[in-house]
Amino acid sequence: MKLINIGYGNLISAQRLVAVVSPDSAPIKRMVSEARDRSMLIDATFGRKTRTVLIMDSDHVVLSGLPLEKLAPRLEIDPAELEEEEDT
Numbered sequence: 001m002k003l004i005n006i007g008y009g010n011l012i013s014a015q016r017l018v019a020v021v022s023p024d025s026a027p028i029k030r031m032v033s034e035a036r037d038r039s040m041l042i043d044a045t046f047g048r049k050t051r052t053v054l055i056m057d058s059d060h061v062v063l064s065g066l067p068l069e070k071l072a073p074r075l076e077i078d079p080a081e082l083e084e085e086e087d088t
Helices: 026-037 068-074 079-087
Strands: 003-007 010-013 017-021 041-044 052-056 061-064
Touching (some): 003 061, 003 068
Parallel strands (some): 041 061
């Protein structure tokens, strides 16, 4: 099992990770709010601003205080791929 450091000493299982998204859009904010209401939200920001939202296959939503640019190498994502996807 591979664990990924999502900041401030918190780890998640790479095998259970479904998506990594920005918290700025309205649908993602709604998803976070609904997860909070269902007690499926894990806040790993330690009081800092939410920079990344991680969606797990167990229907949990995890908030991270680290930006995607810092998480990308840990997730083994090429930073060039991030720039290409942002342009489209």
